[in-house]
Amino acid sequence: MVCCNVSASKILVCLWAMLATAPAALGAAQPGDENRVGLAQFSLAAGAPARALFWLGDSTSDRANLLRARAEWQVGLRENAYKSLDAVATEGSHYRAEAYLELAKISIWNGEKRATTDEAVSKAVNVSNGMLRQQALFSLAELRRTAEQFEAAGRILAKMDPGYWAALGYLNLASEYSRIDRDPARALVALRVAEAMIGADDDHARASDLTALIRLKAGVLSYQRSEYDKAIGFLKTINLDSYQAPQALYFHGLALAGQQNYRAAMQSWHRAKKYPLAYPGVVDAWLGMGRGYDESGYLGQAGEAYQAANSAFESERVSLRLLIRKVEASGAYDALVRAARHEDVEWFLADSRTLTQPRVAYLLHYMEGADAQVAVNRVAELVSLDSALAHKEQDLAVYIAMLRQRQAKMTAGVGTSGRASVEAGIAPLAQRLKVLKASAAANSGQTEQLTRIYQSLLDTKRRVGVFDRLAAKAPKQFAQLLRRAVAAQSAVKDQRQVLSELQGRAETILTEEVIAFLKQQHERITFALDRTEQQIAHLYEHLALTGLKRGEQK
Amino acid sequence: MSDLSHLFRFWLVKSALILLLSSCSGSLWAESLDQEIDTLKADVAALNQTLFELEEEVLHPTDTQVAVYLSMADPEALVLESVELAINGLPAIFYLYTDPERQALEQGGVQRLYVGNLPFGEHQLNATLNGQAANDHYVRREAEFTIRKSQGKKQVQLVLTAPAPEFQPELSLKEWQ
Numbered sequence: 097m098v099c100c101n102v103s104a105s106k107i108l109v110c111l112w113a114m115l116a117t118a119p120a121a122l123g124a125a126q127p128g129d130e131n132r133v134g135l136a137q138f139s140l141a142a143g144a145p146a147r148a149l150f151w152l153g154d155s156t157s158d159r160a161n162l163l164r165a166r167a168e169w170q171v172g173l174r175e176n177a178y179k180s181l182d183a184v185a186t187e188g189s190h191y192r193a194e195a196y197l198e199l200a201k202i203s204i205w206n207g208e209k210r211a212t213t214d215e216a217v218s219k220a221v222n223v224s225n226g227m228l229r230q231q232a233l234f235s236l237a238e239l240r241r242t243a244e245q246f247e248a249a250g251r252i253l254a255k256m257d258p259g260y261w262a263a264l265g266y267l268n269l270a271s272e273y274s275r276i277d278r279d280p281a282r283a284l285v286a287l288r289v290a291e292a293m294i295g296a297d298d299d300h301a302r303a304s305d306l307t308a309l310i311r312l313k314a315g316v317l318s319y320q321r322s323e324y325d326k327a328i329g330f331l332k333t334i335n336l337d338s339y340q341a342p343q344a345l346y347f348h349g350l351a352l353a354g355q356q357n358y359r360a361a362m363q364s365w366h367r368a369k370k371y372p373l374a375y376p377g378v379v380d381a382w383l384g385m386g387r388g389y390d391e392s393g394y395l396g397q398a399g400e401a402y403q404a405a406n407s408a409f410e411s412e413r414v415s416l417r418l419l420i421r422k423v424e425a426s427g428a429y430d431a432l433v434r435a436a437r438h439e440d441v442e443w444f445l446a447d448s449r450t451l452t453q454p455r456v457a458y459l460l461h462y463m464e465g466a467d468a469q470v471a472v473n474r475v476a477e478l479v480s481l482d483s484a485l486a487h488k489e490q491d492l493a494v495y496i497a498m499l500r501q502r503q504a505k506m507t508a509g510v511g512t513s514g515r516a517s518v519e520a521g522i523a524p525l526a527q528r529l530k531v532l533k534a535s536a537a538a539n540s541g542q543t544e545q546l547t548r549i550y551q552s553l554l555d556t557k558r559r560v561g562v563f564d565r566l567a568a569k570a571p572k573q574f575a576q577l578l579r580r581a582v583a584a585q586s587a588v589k590d591q592r593q594v595l596s597e598l599q600g601r602a603e604t605i606l607t608e609e610v611i612a613f614l615k616q617q618h619e620r621i622t623f624a625l626d627r628t629e630q631q632i633a634h635l636y637e638h639l640a641l642t643g644l645k646r647g648e649q650k
Numbered sequence: 651m652s653d654l655s656h657l658f659r660f661w662l663v664k665s666a667l668i669l670l671l672s673s674c675s676g677s678l679w680a681e682s683l684d685q686e687i688d689t690l691k692a693d694v695a696a697l698n699q700t701l702f703e704l705e706e707e708v709l710h711p712t713d714t715q716v717a718v719y720l721s722m723a724d725p726e727a728l729v730l731e732s733v734e735l736a737i738n739g740l741p742a743i744f745y746l747y748t749d750p751e752r753q754a755l756e757q758g759g760v761q762r763l764y765v766g767n768l769p770f771g772e773h774q775l776n777a778t779l780n781g782q783a784a785n786d787h788y789v790r791r792e793a794e795f796t797i798r799k800s801q802g803k804k805q806v807q808l809v810l811t812a813p814a815p816e817f818q819p820e821l822s823l824k825e826w827q
Contacts, residue, residue, distance in 0.1 A: 131807075131826070134721060134760030141754035146698035171695035172688030471680075474687065481694060488701055495708050548772070555770050555800050580704055587697050594690055601683050 133160045136167070145170040158189045165198060178202060185219075193224030197232055214239060227259075234261040238268065246272055258296035260303065266290035267310055280317040287314040308338040315344065319351050327351040339375075339460065342368045346377030349384055353391070362388040372457035373412045374617065379624045382408060386631055399635045406628040409621050415454060416618045420611060427603050428610035429475045432459045462613050471606045478599040485592050492585040499581060503574035506567065515567075519560050526553055714767040716799060718742075718775065719807040719826075725756035727812035728789065728819040729782040735764055736776040742766065763808070768799050777808055777821055784817055793821040 136151040137159075145167035152164050165180035181202070184195035200216035217239060220232035233256050240249035249269055256262040270286035277283060290310050297303040315330035328351045334344040349364035365388065368381035382405040389398035422431045435455060462468050529549060536542040718735060722728075730752055735742045742764050747755075755761065775795045783789045797806055805826035812819050 128826070131719070131760050134758055135719075135762060137757065137759035138751065138754045138761045141748075141750040141759060146695040147702060149695060150699045150702050172691035173695070174688065474684070477691075478687065481691070485694065488698075491705075492701075495704070499708065551798075551800075552771060559770075559801060577704070577708060580700075581708070584697065584701055584704060587700075591690065591694055591697060595694075598683065598687055598690060602687070605680055605683070 129155050129157070129160075133157065133163065136160070136163050140167055140170075158184050158191045162191045162194055162198075165195070169198075169202070174202075193220055193228050193232065196220035196223065197228065197235070200232075200235055210239070210243065227261075230256055230259060230261040234265050237265045241265075241268055241272060244272075256293075258293045260294065260297040260299065260306070263290045263294035263297065263306055263310070266293060267306070267313070270313060274313070274317055280321050284314060284317050284321075287317070304335065305338065308334050308340045308344075312340045312344050312347070315347055315351070319347055319354065322354065324351040324354045327354075336367075342371040342375040342381070343377035346381045346384065349381065349388075353384070353388065358388045358392045372454040373408065373621065374454060374457035374461045376461075379409070379621070383624065383627060383631075386628070390631075390635070395635060395639060399632060399639075402628045402631045402635065406625060406632065409625040409628060412454075412621050413618060413625070416614055416621065419455065419458065420614045420618070423607060423610055423614065428607040429472075429479070429603055432462075432610065433472060433476070458614065458617065461617075462610060468609065468613070471602075471609055474602045475599065475606050478595060478602055482592060482595050482599065485588055485595065489585065489588045489592070492581055492588065496578065496581050496585065499574055499578045503571060503578065506570040506574060515560060515563050518556070522553060522557055522560065529553065713801060713803075714769065714799075716764075716766055716768045716773070716797070716804045717762060717806075718764040719805065720755070720761045720763045721759070721807060721809055722755045723809050723811045726784055726817075727810050728779065728784075728791075730755065730779065730810070731781045732779075733763065734778040734780075736774075737764075737766075737768070738774050739776075760807070768804070770799050770801075772796055772798050775806070775823075779810065779819065779821065781819070783819060784812070789819060791819050791821060793823075795823045797823075797825075 132151045132153060133155055136148040139145070139148040139151060140163055148163060148167040149171070152160050152167070155164075161180045161184045165177045165184070168174075168177040168180060178199075181195045181199050184191050185199060186192070189195070196216055197220040200213060200220055203213040203216050214236075217232060217235045221229065221236055224232050233252055237249045237252040237256075240246075240252060246269065249265070253262060253265045253269065256265065266286045267290045270283040270290065273283035273286055274280055287310055291307065291314070294303050294306050294310065297306075311330045311334050315327045315334075318324075318327035318330060328348060331344045331348040331351065334340055338344075345364045345368035349361040349368070352358075352361035352364060362385055365381040365384040368378055369385070371378050373379055373382075383402075386398045386402035386405060389395070389401050419431070425431075432455065463472065529546060533543075533546050533550075536546055716737075720733060722730070730747050732744065732746045734744045745761075745763065751759075751761075773796070775797055777793050777795075779789075779791045781789060793808075795806075797804065807824040807826060809822050809824055810819060811822060
């Protein structure tokens with residue numbers, strides 16, 4: 097690196113290029129404590145808990161401890177998270193309510209004694225306000241509900257402000273009432289309240305999902321009570337894009353059939369048939385079509401409808417068997433989750449595509465269970481961790497190569513000649529600057545420009561002065577960085593090995609569960625197939641008998 | 651017949667026991683796997699911290715480092731959708747926000763929008779914000795700043811405000827000392 101024709105800009109470029117080969121001077125100014133906590137908060141929200149922990153460093157403010165606890169929880173340092181939360185859940189802490197709520201969540205997650213969980217949630221209720229208080233009250237109501245203390249749960253919900261948490265609480269309470277009561281009146285009242293409460297939620301997407309659930313439940317309960325008009329009223333307002341749509345259409349048809357309006361009922365079932373058979377209500381809708389024609393007196397068309405259902409179920413069984421074989425061969429994660437992602441590449445070209453793909457439909461249906469979500473999440477987390485580590489391994493290989501190259505350059509003394517030419521160029525430039533400054537008009541733009549050039553030259557001079565010192569330190573610092581990079585590379589390789597073994601075990605658990613689920617679905621379709629065959633046999637028998645009677649009459 | 655029913659009952663109890671044992675061992679297996687995953691995650695997090703420090707030192711040497719941060723002084727200023735940053739006319743970053751990220755900024759979070767290396771001297775920063783203002787209108791705000799890179803780390807913070815009386819979103823530049 098030799099700079100021959102010296103000019104101010106070239107000096108700066110040369111100097112920068114020379115110094116860029118030297119390692120960083122350590123211990124430079126870092127963001128202040130408050131900014132570090134702010135940076136940690138954003139990192140946590142962006143899904144980077146390890147980076148959040150880096151930013152938090154040894155900050156000990158309440159906000160820092162709360163964020164640290166959340167980050168520690170996410171990276172699996174459960175015990176540390178518990179300790180960090182304990183440090184925040186003290187008298188006078190501004191984040192006490194959040195800490196108690198997090199402690200309550202940990203307590204529930206750990207399956208601790210009810211009294212311990214109760215204590216944490218009650219403390220959260222006592223010290224919180226606003227949305228946090230609503231969340232704490234909801235948790236308290238849930239604790240009472242799961243302990244079968246429904247009256248107590250109802251009293252807590254009655255104290256809550258309208259919104260998402262209150263609506264969710266009433267929906268859960270309604271589920272309990274519908275489970276234990278013969279008469280669905282109490283459950284319907286709870287659902288009415290839930291619907292009124294969700295109206296106050298500002299998050300429209302969340303409110304729309306919950307409303308669909310509330311209306312479906314209310315519709316089913318009204319139908320069971322033979323209140324068909326009410327049921328139709330609830331069910332007809334459910335969005336066709338929602339996950340509940342096929343089931344809602346099936347019950348809508350049932351309610352219409354209850355009013356002897358088979359024609360309209362069959363229209364609803366016909367719409368439900370458009371969805372994959374994996375969704376609740378679709379198999380019943382196929383069977384309903386045959387029943388609808390049968391009840392309307394069109395026996396021939398009823399037979400055809402049952403036959404159509406029969407062939408649809410038969411083909412679904414073939415699809416399920418193929419899917420089971422695929423899951424057995426390549427694992428559930430590849431066959432369901434990854435494949436579903438690939439199919440969704442052109443999502444912008446089709447609406448409701450995710451709802452109409454049979455494979456995605458079975459995945460969604462499987463994912464309804466909490467255990468299934470845990471099993472899929474476990475594998476997904478490990479896959480993403482492995483991809484991040486692979487990326488790091490590649491980066492480290494590049495750093496190591498670059499550090500070796502720079503170390504060799506510094507050891508060979510590259511840059512010393514460049515420094516000398518830069519140093520020699522400063523004095524003539526300073527002289528020219530002095531001359532120009534003397535002739536520049538006062539208070540003009542020229543003076544300002546010359547001042548900037550002067551500052552640049554001053555910087556250059558200062559840096560040329562320290563260059564030799566930095567250059568002397570460089571090989572040692574490069575060697576140190578190189579050692580750290582090589583150690584990190586080896587650690588990444590070790591961790592990827594452990595990860596690969598854990599991923600294999602997690603995928604085995606998921607695959608076994610998915611195969612069991614798919615076999616269950618196969619049985620469900622087989623049962624529906626039996627029903628269509630019985631109905632067809634019954635219809636043919638009926639038609640044969642009618643034909644015989646007609647023949648006898650003639 | 652009684653022998654048969656006895657056999658059937660024995661078979662039922664045996665099957666139930668096998669089922670119970672297999673479900674217990676399955677869940678225990680998953681539980682121990684979860685514990686091992688937690689340990690691995692903690693190790694990976696620790697390694698990530700080391701790597702982050704190393705990257706800071708290797709990739710962004712202090713003397714050439716320039717970092718641009720973003721924060722919101724007024725959470726009501728704007729529902730932030732995206733930010734574009736250009737340095738000396740060249741696009742440096744385009745960032746699209748998720749809901750949790752937006753909420754974090756509104757609650758006092760700070761985003762490290764850009765970190766890179768720049769030579770000494772003056773540089774132009776052009777920041778463009780897109781989002782929804784308090785009156786529900788979609789707005790696009792552009793701001794240009796000049797920063798001067800000299801010896802040591804250069805750290806600047808873009809602060810989003812909405813000063814009275816118009817409460818229109820505005821960007822200002824703050825330098826970290």
